[in-house]
Amino acid sequence: MTTTPYHHGNLRTALVEAAVETVRERGPEGLALREVARRVGVSHNAAYRHFADRDALVDAVAERAMVELVGAVHRRLDTVDEADPVARARRRLVAIGAGYVEFALAEPGLFRLLFTAYPDAPDAEGAGEDPYGMLNVALDELVDVGYLSPKDRPGAEVTCWSVVHGFAVLNVEGPLRGLEPSDRAAALTSLLLSVDRGLGASGTWPELAPRGAPK
Amino acid sequence: MTTTPYHHGNLRTALVEAAVETVRERGPEGLALREVARRVGVSHNAAYRHFADRDALVDAVAERAMVELVGAVHRRLDTVDEADPVARARRRLVAIGAGYVEFALAEPGLFRLLFTAYPDAPDAEGAGEDPYGMLNVALDELVDVGYLSPKDRPGAEVTCWSVVHGFAVLNVEGPLRGLEPSDRAAALTSLLLSVDRGLGASGTWPELAPRGAPK
DNA sequence: GGGGCGATGTTGACAGTGGTAACACCAGAG
DNA sequence: CTCTGGTGTTACCACTGTCAACATCGCCCC
Known part of the structure; x- marks a missing residue:
């Protein structure tokens, strides 16, 4: 699911990848949902359409x-x-x-x-x-x-x-x-x-x- | 140092004890400087007279x-x-x-x-x-x-x-x-x-x- | 094709956090 | 007595997670 580009195009996987990168750089506690969203170029809260909360992203x-x-x-x-x-x-x-x-x-x-x-x-x-x-x-x-x-x-x-x-x-x-x-x-x-x-x-x-x- | 009661009386040790208790209950990530201060009955920022930052308390x-x-x-x-x-x-x-x-x-x-x-x-x-x-x-x-x-x-x-x-x-x-x-x-x-x-x-x-x- | 509808993304707000700055108090030294 | 330094307070900032309301876009069905 979420394979075809909608507004953004695979936002979910983009978020996960950005999150992985953030964790690589700053560790687990440095993972901020808002910053990940910013990194992907999307407004915060967009992430909430794909993850229930921060833990889900983690x-x-x-x-x-x-x-x-x-x-x-x-x-x-x-x-x-x-x-x-x-x-x-x-x-x-x-x-x-x-x-x-x-x-x-x-x-x-x-x-x-x-x-x-x-x-x-x-x-x-x-x-x-x-x-x-x-x-x-x-x-x-x-x-x-x-x-x-x-x-x-x-x-x-x-x-x-x-x-x-x-x-x-x-x-x-x-x-x-x-x-x-x-x-x-x-x-x-x-x-x-x-x-x-x-x-x-x-x-x-x-x-x-x-x-x-x-x- | 900080042995004689001033305004509060050994605020530092009181803070540490409250912090220990908090960590016992909620774990390290549940340790909030402000909450500890609240717990001791003192305003936040009072803690900053005894600890440089949260890490110092930790x-x-x-x-x-x-x-x-x-x-x-x-x-x-x-x-x-x-x-x-x-x-x-x-x-x-x-x-x-x-x-x-x-x-x-x-x-x-x-x-x-x-x-x-x-x-x-x-x-x-x-x-x-x-x-x-x-x-x-x-x-x-x-x-x-x-x-x-x-x-x-x-x-x-x-x-x-x-x-x-x-x-x-x-x-x-x-x-x-x-x-x-x-x-x-x-x-x-x-x-x-x-x-x-x-x-x-x-x-x-x-x-x-x-x-x-x-x- | 057009209307609608649900999925997606946005803006705005709230509570909570760590941290800084300016101010208030109070004890003791001179 | 005043002054000074340690102590605590209020006010503020930036940041976070999370919720609610609103906007937008693509697709399905008539």
């Missing part, structure tokens, strides 16, 4: 951002060229993490928007078309291939997502944002290796688990 | 939040009662992570403020008086005790911080925010165990880092 931008994130991860995934199944599966997992972080650092504004204004539903759409699904697929591969113990599979996706997301957040808007690129890259490599190692090392340490929360 | 709130975060982590750390040095060091690391996440979930507003508006300098003040310092101390203990290989020590603090911070963010404001508390607790346990395991499992997998070499 959601539209988030959709674009998600597409780009998936693209970045896929691009990394495609570089994995490995014969040995175990090494391949492990490399693929690392590639997902690297792509995720790569996107966060390349598009800090879009990345932040993606996770501050995300709708209620998680990424759980298909399985493989969003980073979460891709991650789950990769982890299942690791189990199939015998690298990851099936009993360690549950929860592994949360752990992997957490570590990569945390690294991204700390480096994009957190206390690590001032890191030298080389230091950052080294830390990321160390982190990804550590995760890989943690998944491969089977075994439990039951004495650590219990001991409930205080107060 | 920084003051962040200071309080940091104190509370440190308190939460310390409280957890104090529950560790373990004779065996290795087990004790490992438990202490887990306690830090648990306390960090506990605070994030208990005070989502303050936690988010702490990491969206944090000043340029990292937590690098003393060593032990902020979560980052405490984490480094705990990791050094793990090395001393022989659990963590010295060659794996560099970068470990970033990995640990990332995984815990990422988990907190995903659960506080991210796609995992809708998780059942029991599921969340299980995921956290799994995550902490996984990190512990990853640190303990020594050895490198060189074929992952560069590129090439069989297994």
Whole structure:
């Protein structure tokens, strides 16, 4: 819908594109509906014919951002060229993490928007078309291939997502944002290796688990 | 400074306390300087005698939040009662992570403020008086005790911080925010165990880092 | 073709925000 | 006592999101 030019001609997509550009430049909090409208050369309030409110525009931008994130991860995934199944599966997992972080650092504004204004539903759409699904697929591969113990599979996706997301957040808007690129890259490599190692090392340490929360 | 009551009597601290309360209720983005002033029963602009701008107030709130975060982590750390040095060091690391996440979930507003508006300098003040310092101390203990290989020590603090911070963010404001508390607790346990395991499992997998070499 | 009608875009207004400037008060120093 | 500097107030500005009323344009149907 809204494919044929009316007064303006695809105002909606023009607004979204301008909004994406604004978020790129000024971050999510710098996104002003009025300024976007101004940028497109249309009066404010014109936007209200296409978006219920500011949040709706933000959601539209988030959709674009998600597409780009998936693209970045896929691009990394495609570089994995490995014969040995175990090494391949492990490399693929690392590639997902690297792509995720790569996107966060390349598009800090879009990345932040993606996770501050995300709708209620998680990424759980298909399985493989969003980073979460891709991650789950990769982890299942690791189990199939015998690298990851099936009993360690549950929860592994949360752990992997957490570590990569945390690294991204700390480096994009957190206390690590001032890191030298080389230091950052080294830390990321160390982190990804550590995760890989943690998944491969089977075994439990039951004495650590219990001991409930205080107060 | 500002200890003796003048017109109002410690307006500054009153403003900070009202701001903290506001952030608790409405989050960082709901913090309006004017509303805080109103809340204290003072005209807006009175605040400008004590804070250069809104950001200065936010920084003051962040200071309080940091104190509370440190308190939460310390409280957890104090529950560790373990004779065996290795087990004790490992438990202490887990306690830090648990306390960090506990605070994030208990005070989502303050936690988010702490990491969206944090000043340029990292937590690098003393060593032990902020979560980052405490984490480094705990990791050094793990090395001393022989659990963590010295060659794996560099970068470990970033990995640990990332995984815990990422988990907190995903659960506080991210796609995992809708998780059942029991599921969340299980995921956290799994995550902490996984990190512990990853640190303990020594050895490198060189074929992952560069590129090439069989297994 | 012409009338109408709904989708689109515009102007105007309102409340709320952060921020600046000019003024009012009040305590203590001299 | 006056004067001075810290403190708080009123008035104003630019900006934002949002609503309501009005204008315009394209398309459908008679």
